[in-house]
Amino acid sequence: NGMLAAAAALLLLAAAGPGLGPGPGRADAERAQQDSLREELLLSPLPAGDVAATFQFRTLWDADLQRGAVSHYRLFPKALGRLVAALGVRELHLALTQGFWRTQAWGQPPLQAPAGAELWVWFQPTVTDVDKAWKELSNILSGIFCASLNFIDSTNTVTPMASFKPLGLANGTDHQLLRYAVLPREVVCTENLTPWKKLLPCGSKAGLAVLLKAERLFHSSYHSQAVHIRPICRDASCLAVSWELRQTLTVVFDTFAGGQEKKDWSLFKMFSRTLTDACPLASQSKVYVDISPKNKEKELLEVTPTPASVHEAVVQGERRTYAVYDLLSPLLFNTSRSLNVQLKWKRPQDSSELPIPVLHAQRYVSGYGLQTGQISTLIYNTHPYRAFPVILLETVPWYLRLYVHTLTIITKGKENKPSYIHYQPAQDRRRPHLLEMLIQLPANSITKITIQFERALLKWTEYTPDPNHGFYVGSSVLSALVPSVIAMKDVDVEQSPLFTSLFPSSDGSSYFVRLYTEPLLVNLPTPDFSMPYNVICLTCTVVAVCYGSFYNLLTRTFHVEEPSRGGLAKRLANIIRRFRGVPPL
C-alpha cells in the first residue's frame, strides 16, 4: 500500500512537473521522460452466445530509446526497453495464440493473430546485419516470454515485400529491414502468460490484470496474447517520438467450454474474479461492453450494473454502442466494493441476425497419397457492391515444393490475374517459399487460389519426434483495406478507446483488416527410423558386390585348372573311404 501511494505520488509529481521544477530546462527534461499507462477491457458478445474479452494495456513513454542512454525505467518494462535500444528495433509485434478465430461465426476480429507464435519486426536503418540482429532478438524474446522462439531461423523467416507496412512512425520503408516468422506448432500455456503479466506496470495485483487467471483463460476457444512496440508521434506537430507499448490479450469464452446451459455471462463466470480497483499507476482504466443493437430497434443485451456513460463509435465499418465503466471514477465503487459486470440476453439470437463479415477466408489442403497435394485458399468478399484488393502472403516450408506454374486464381468461374506477384522459391534447408500476391476481389464473390506441391523426403534426423503427426504450414496472411459502409472520422488517439486506434487509418472510407487463415497439417513420407545401420550395411554390400566382381574380373586372368590333391576335407574323406573299402574320390 505504501508503495502504491508512493507510486501515485510520483505520478502526480511527474504530472505537475512544470510547476514544481526549479527551471525550464529541468522541467523539460522531466516532462520529456513522462510515461503513462492506459488500460481497458472490451467485452463483446459474439453470435451464438460466446463472448470475447479483449484486454489492452498501453504504456506510452516520451523518451527516445534509440538516441539517449535511458537508464531510468518506470512504467515501460526495462527488458523490452533495453532490447529495443540495443538491437535497433523500430517496431516489434509478437503474438502467441492458442486456437483459431472463426471469422465466419464470430465476425471480424479486432486484432487477429495466427495460431502458434508470430513475430514480425522492423529494424532501424542503422542496423547493418539484420539477420544477426533477428537471430539475437528471437533468442532474447524466447527467454523473456518462455516460448520456443529460438526455433525461428532462416528456414521459417521471410522478408515480405508488401504485406507488412510499419504501424508506427516510419522514415522510409526498405523492406530488407523487415523480418516475419511464424511458428505454427508453438503451444501457448501458463508459462507464457506469467512473464507477459510481469511486464505490466501493476503486474497482476491491481487494475484489470487481476482478472487474468490462467486456469480460466486457457479454458477457452481462443486465447491470444500479444506485445506491440512502436514509435508514434508525440504530438500533432510530430517533432518528437514517443514509444508505445501495447500488450493485448484476447480470449473467447464459449458456452460449451463454460459448461453452462444459460448463455448469461458475468465477469465472475468468465474469470472467477471481479474488479476491485484500478491500477494506481494508470491514467485511464475503463471497461467497455458492446451493447450495439443488431437490429435498429430492439436491444439484445442487458448490462448490470447500469453503466455510467455510453460511448458511440464507428468500428470496422459499423456503428457500435458501448457501455462504459470508468474504474477511476469514485462513483463506481460507491454501492459495492467490487465490479461484476453481468450480461444477460434479452431474447435468444436468431441465426438470421448473424453478421456476415465483409472479408473472410479459409484454406485447406487436398490431394491423396504422400507424394503430391494441393493448397487451396478461398477468399470471400461479401460486400454487395464494392470490390477491393487484398494482399495474400503465403509462407510454405521448403519441404513442400510448390510448383508456381500450377498456381491458378479463379473468381466466378473466370481466371483472375493478380496485379502483383512476388514469388521467392524455397531453397532446401535454408529458406521457405514466399508467395505474395495482390488480388482484386470483385463484389460478392468467392475467389479460389490453388497451387500444387510435392512432398519431399527428409533426412531421418530432420523429422520431429512424432513424424506421423504431420508438419504444420503456417497461416497465410490477408491484408486489405475493406471499404466501410459508414464513413469514419479521424480518431484522436488520446480521447478514443484503445481498440479503435490500433491500426492507423488513412481515410474515413475504409478500415484496415489483417486476417489469418487456418494453419495446415501435412504428412510427409517417412523413412524407417529404426534402420540406419541396416541401410548403411545393405547399400554398402551392394556397392561391394559390384566392386568385388569387377575386381575379380580386372585383376585375375583365366588359367587352366590344375588338378589339385584336394583339401583337408577331401583327404579325410578318402581315409574314411579306404576303411570302408570304397574307391577314393
Add this chain to the structure above:
Amino acid sequence: VVEGLALLDLGVSPYSGAIFHETPLIIYLFHFLIEYAELVFMITDVLTAVALYLAIQDFNKVVFKKQKLLIELDKYAPDVAELIQTPMEMHYIPLKVALFYLLNPYSVMSCVAKSTCAINNTIIAFFILATIKGSAFLSAVFLALATYQSLYPLTLFAPALLYLLQRQFIPIKLKSKSFWLYTTQYAALYLCSLVVIICLSFFLLNSWDFIPSVYGFILSVPDLTPNIGLFWYFFAEMFEHFSLFFVCVFQINVFFYTIPLAIKLKEHPVFFMFVQLAIISIFKSYPTVGDIALYMAFLPVWSHLYRFLRNIFILSCVLIVCSVLFPVLWHLWIYAGSANSNFYYAITLTFNIGQILLVSDYFYAFLRREYYLTHGLHLTRQDGTEAMLVLK
C-alpha cells in the same frame, strides 16, 4: 522444366529455388519447343535409335576387319572357327540395337514421362556415332555437351580416346610421343568445347547460378526424392557427421572404375564404353530408367557371348520382376500407406544388384571368349582330360 520456364516468366531466376536443376541450354531449347513437348521427345528417341543404328553398322565393319586381320596374322587358335563372327549373323545386329532401344519398355516410359534423360541419351548416342566414325572434333563436341548436361559422361573420355587412337593406328604406349600428342589434341578439343558451352550458358541467363544448381546438385545429392538408385535412402538414414564422407565415396565410386577398365580393355574400347555407360547408369546420383534403356540397347552387339553367360536367366527374371514390383510397392508406400519405405528400398537393392551382375556377367563372358580365341576352344590338361577354366 515447365516450372523453370514459369519462374523465368515471373522474373525470378530459375535457379533461386530448389526445384529446377536443368542446364540453361535446356531452358533455351524448351522456350521454343514447350508446346510440342511430346513430339520433341518422340523425335529424340528416334534420333537416338538412328544414331545407334549407324554407329553399330560402322562398328561391325571395324570388328570384321580386325577379325580378318587377326586371322591372317594367325593370332587365333586353330579350333575356334565357331567363335568367329560371320557377316551373316552380324547383318541384323544394328537393326536389333535400334529396336532394342525403341521398344524397350524403359525408353517408352521415359518418353511418356517426358523426362529430359531422353535428351541426354541422344547426345551420348551422337557422341558414340561420332567416335565410331572417327571424327575427333565431333566426338569431343558431343562429349562436352553430354558432360555439360549431366556430369558423369566425363568418364567416357577414356574409351573414346582409346577408340580414336586405335583407329589412327597409334600404339598405346606411355613413352610414345604420338600417343601423347593425340591425347592432348583430343583433350584440348574437349575442354575448349566444354568451356565454350559453359560460357554460352552464362550469357543466356547472365549469371553463374546454374553451376551450383546443376553440378553442385549432382555432386552433393541434397534432394532425397526416392528413385531407382541406391543413394536416396542411404543419405536419408545417414548420420549427419558422416554424410560428407559418404557423398565423396559414392561419387568416387562412379569415376574410379575408368582407369582399371582402360588398362584391361584397351584393345576393346567399345565394350569398355558399354561397361562404363552401365556403371554410370547404376551409380549416378539420380538414375532413371532412361539411362538403363541406353546401355541395354547395346546388348545385341554382344549376343555372340550368349554361350558364355552364366546367370542370364536368373538376372533377366530379377530385372523383370523388380521392374514390375517398383510401381506396386511405390503405390503401397505412398498412396495406400500399408507398406513401408523399406519395401521400395529392398526392390531398389535387388534391381541394382541385378544390373551389376548382368554387367559383370557380360564382362566375364567377353573375357572368357577372348581367352578361348587365343588359346583354343577345346582345352586339355596335361594328362589329356577335359580342362576347366578358372579365374586366378
